[in-house]
Amino acid sequence: MFYxxxxxxxxxxxxxxxxxxxxxxxxxxxxxxxxxxxLYFSNAQLFPAVRNTSTGVSL
Structure with missing residues (x-):
């Protein structure tokens, strides 16, 4: 019963x-x-070098 x-x-x-x-x-x-x-746009603002080197493939 209890079970x-x-x-x-x-x-x-x-x-x-x-x-x-x-x-x-x-x-x-x-x-x-x-x-x-x-997230992508905040990362692009934080790391502009990453945005410039890669064409937006890596977040």
Whole structure:
């Protein structure tokens, strides 16, 4: 009896954690291009020599 209750609680908690992780991943993937361009432009401002030598291939 106790084991069934424990397994049910852990199952519900793991499902909740998985759903929140999936939602966070969807938000990250939808905004990944904007984050990557922001990172690239901040790196280009920080390291102008890297921007001048490479043609934007390496972040």
């Amino acid at each position: 069934m209750l424990y397994s049910t609680v852990t199952y519900v908690m793991s499902r909740r954690v998985l759903s929140t992780i999936l939602i966070a991943n969807q938000a990250l993937f939808s905004d990944s291009r904007g984050i990557l361009t922001q």
